[in-house]
Amino acid sequence: xxxxxxxxxxxxxxxxxxxxxxxxxxxxxxxxxxxxxxxxxxxxxxxxxxxxxxxxxxxxxxxxxxxxxxxxxxxxxxxxxxxxxxxxxxxxxxxxxxxxxxxxxxxxxxxxxxxxxxxxxxxxxxxxxxxxxxxxxxxxxxxxxxxxxxxxxxxxxxxxxxxxxxxxxxxxxxxxxxxxxxxxxxxxxxxxxxxxxxxxxxxxxxxxxxxxxxxxxxxxxxxxxxxxxxxxxxxxxxxxxxxxxxxxxxxxxxxxxxxxxxxxxxxxxxxxxxxxxxxxxxxxxxxxxxxxxxxxxxxxxxxxxxxxxxxxxxxxxxxxxxxxxxxxxxxxxxxxxxxxxxxxxxxxxxxxxxxxxxxxxxxxxxxxxxxxxxxxxxxxxxxxxxxxxxxxxxxxxxxxxxxxxxxxxxxxxxxxxxxxxxxxxxxxxxxxxxxxxxxxxxxxxxxxxxxxxxxxxxxxxxxxxxxxxxxxxxxxxxxxxxxxxxxxxxxxxxxxxxxxxxxxxxxxxxxxxxxxxxxxxxxxxxxxxxxxxxx
Numbered sequence: 001x002x003x004x005x006x007x008x009x010x011x012x013x014x015x016x017x018x019x020x021x022x023x024x025x026x027x028x029x030x031x032x033x034x035x036x037x038x039x040x041x042x043x044x045x046x047x048x049x050x051x052x053x054x055x056x057x058x059x060x061x062x063x064x065x066x067x068x069x070x071x072x073x074x075x076x077x078x079x080x081x082x083x084x085x086x087x088x089x090x091x092x093x094x095x096x097x098x099x100x101x102x103x104x105x106x107x108x109x110x111x112x113x114x115x116x117x118x119x120x121x122x123x124x125x126x127x128x129x130x131x132x133x134x135x136x137x138x139x140x141x142x143x144x145x146x147x148x149x150x151x152x153x154x155x156x157x158x159x160x161x162x163x164x165x166x167x168x169x170x171x172x173x174x175x176x177x178x179x180x181x182x183x184x185x186x187x188x189x190x191x192x193x194x195x196x197x198x199x200x201x202x203x204x205x206x207x208x209x210x211x212x213x214x215x216x217x218x219x220x221x222x223x224x225x226x227x228x229x230x231x232x233x234x235x236x237x238x239x240x241x242x243x244x245x246x247x248x249x250x251x252x253x254x255x256x257x258x259x260x261x262x263x264x265x266x267x268x269x270x271x272x273x274x275x276x277x278x279x280x281x282x283x284x285x286x287x288x289x290x291x292x293x294x295x296x297x298x299x300x301x302x303x304x305x306x307x308x309x310x311x312x313x314x315x316x317x318x319x320x321x322x323x324x325x326x327x328x329x330x331x332x333x334x335x336x337x338x339x340x341x342x343x344x345x346x347x348x349x350x351x352x353x354x355x356x357x358x359x360x361x362x363x364x365x366x367x368x369x370x371x372x373x374x375x376x377x378x379x380x381x382x383x384x385x386x387x388x389x390x391x392x393x394x395x396x397x398x399x400x401x402x403x404x405x406x407x408x409x410x411x412x413x414x415x416x417x418x419x420x421x422x423x424x425x426x427x428x429x430x431x432x433x434x435x436x437x438x439x440x441x442x443x444x445x446x447x448x449x450x451x452x453x454x455x456x457x458x459x460x461x462x463x464x465x466x467x468x469x470x471x472x473x474x475x476x477x478x479x480x481x482x483x484x485x486x487x488x489x490x491x492x493x494x495x496x497x498x499x500x501x502x503x504x505x506x507x508x509x510x511x512x513x514x515x516x517x518x519x520x521x522x523x524x525x526x527x528x529x530x531x532x533x534x535x
Contacts, residue, residue, distance in 0.1 A: 102140065109128055120215070128174060192211075286363065304339070305342065
């Protein structure tokens with residue numbers, strides 16, 4: 001028996017089309033996170049194709065019901081030509097009012113041993129760490145990210161992680177990355193973000209972006225006393241957003257993808273994508289660059305030159321040779337290694353030139369002046385305490401700030417071996433190997449105190465200061481600061497120096513009333529006993 005064949009006429013087709021539309025509408029109502037038809041976002045780049053080291057500007061518009069949108073956030077994800085993660089950003093437009101379920105409590109930069117730093121040396125391996133807190137009472141599936149940029153906004157590291165966060169719980173994640181030798185030095189940026197899943201998969205934004213500035217240095221790494229950099233402000237032009245990156249010196253050729261999700265609330269969001277192309281980066285000459293240490297150079301000192309900041313400027317290109325001209329009358333030196341040491345035998349300015357060549361036989365040169373100083377003797381310096389001592393009162397003179405001078409003979413800084421003092425009070429010259437000395441002036445007046453320091457190769461340095469010595473007649477012994485009253489200032493000063501002896505950082509000879517070279521109860525008790533008296 002033949003089965004009847006159903007023939008669809010125009011009316012049947014229209015009926016099926018209406019049913020399909022109704023089903024799709026119902027499905028969209030069941031999945032509000034797919035976006036809200038009242039909100040739209042666009043994304044584009046300023047050019048369709050780019051070359052190495054060029055800036056890529058990512059920008060777009062956001063509309064809600066046809067009007068420019070503000071007070072929202074925009075997630076931006078960028079992947080390279082092999083779909084590797086390059087960057088995650090969350091841009092703040094205006095002042096978003098929604099409540100964020102996840103707090104990024106901290107973002108840290110650490111050295112390889114896990115110690116906090118704010119300055120990373122180019123060529124080193126460091127860590128970035130993010131700390132999160134789910135302050136809500138429900139479980140959250142999160143997708144956390146960290147993106148690291150250099151001072152030119154080149155993405156040099158990206159990290160992501162997924163996990164389930166219990167209510168009222170903390171979590172953290174870190175990753176190690178290399179600061180490339182070509183990384184631009186100066187103020188650089190680390191950003192942390194949290195989404196429900198990857199933005200390219202429709203992940204919603206769960207937290208405002210956390211930002212941390214740090215420094216990239218050619219010569220040093222650690223925690224230094226820098227001023228706090230102000231964080232960049234939010235973007236305040238309604239209906240628009242923008243951000244940018246800079247391509248590295250050796251970008252991978254191919255199509256790069258940009259994914260954007262704009263969100264004014266968890267149920268009002270919209271997404272868009274775009275691509276740009278990075279052209280073949282072969283055939284470009286390398287960039288020559290070098291540093292030298294120490295920065296202050298003396299005659300007959302070993303100077304270390306480092307050319308690792310030179311870049312081959314092309315994907316998979318490598319440097320093949322480094323040719324050095326030290327401007328000292330010697331032949332040029334060709335190396336395959338970027339490091340070389342040199343000793344300059346004259347005190348003058350040398351113009352050091354580096355020529356680098358890559359595997360495509362492209363080359364580049366750069367020149368830096370290196371100022372070589374003559375050798376120098378030690379520098380004598382000293383301080384004293386109290387600054388205006390009384391006669392018949394001990395004062396401590398401290399020459400520890402004296403500095404050694406460079407000796408070409410021993411190719412090192414010659415250490416200071418002796419300190420000769422003259423206090424201009426008839427006591428004569430006093431020589432010691434200790435950099436501190438106690439002295440008591442028998443009378444008041446103004447004295448020229450002189451200091452000579454002698455180093456291990458026999459060179460000397462000299463300095464002098466005028467020291468005013470006050471008359472102790474009529475002043476109570478226990479008026480330590482000499483303000484005419486024995487009060488809390490005197491008690492506090494003795495208490496601060498309590499237990500100290502000469503040479504101790506807390507030592508204050510004005511508080512050693514019985515001159516037994518220790519500040520103890522014999523000194524503290526009398527000043528308390530005479531508290532409140534005046535001369």
